[in-house]
Amino acid sequence: MNIILFLSMLLAGCANVNTPHYEPLDNEEYIEQLEAQSDQEIKANTLEVYTYAGVALFVSGVAMVAFTPKIRSGLIMLLGGLLAMGTPFIFNAEWFGWVFGVAIVIALLDGLYVLFRFTKKYVESKGNNSSSE
Numbered sequence: 001m002n003i004i005l006f007l008s009m010l011l012a013g014c015a016n017v018n019t020p021h022y023e024p025l026d027n028e029e030y031i032e033q034l035e036a037q038s039d040q041e042i043k044a045n046t047l048e049v050y051t052y053a054g055v056a057l058f059v060s061g062v063a064m065v066a067f068t069p070k071i072r073s074g075l076i077m078l079l080g081g082l083l084a085m086g087t088p089f090i091f092n093a094e095w096f097g098w099v100f101g102v103a104i105v106i107a108l109l110d111g112l113y114v115l116f117r118f119t120k121k122y123v124e125s126k127g128n129n130s131s132s133e
Contacts, residue, residue: 047088054084 058081064074090096 047091050084050087054081054087057081057084 057077061074061076061078061081064077065071066074068074093099
């Protein structure tokens with residue numbers, strides 16, 4: 001027992017206590033550091049909430065698939081839970097901006113395509129109605 005105490009004291013003494021500590025030069029810089037640190041903590045807490053919500057959705061989706069006949073709804077909840085659990089990794093990825101931009105462009109192009117089909121069908125139906133009169 002004495003040997004363990006001696007080794008723990010020896011290892012505690014080996015801790016690096018001479019790490020350089022950055023001291024800001026003025027209050028403005030110190031305030032900026034504190035604001036950046038608090039922003040990071042808020043972001044981390046928000047992403048943690050998304051992770052917990054994802055776990056809850058995932059578990060409820062698994063329970064729905066296992067115990068109810070609504071398998072399709074359970075799978076949708078399960079996939080939504082997986083997406084919510086992956087949110088911290090998605091938002092912190094360096095390619096997030098590009099992926100998000102491409103997703104928005106694809107959504108806009110899809111919307112334009114649906115609008116084009118709708119208007120084409122509308123024009124064709126108006127053309128058929130006027131020729132039959």
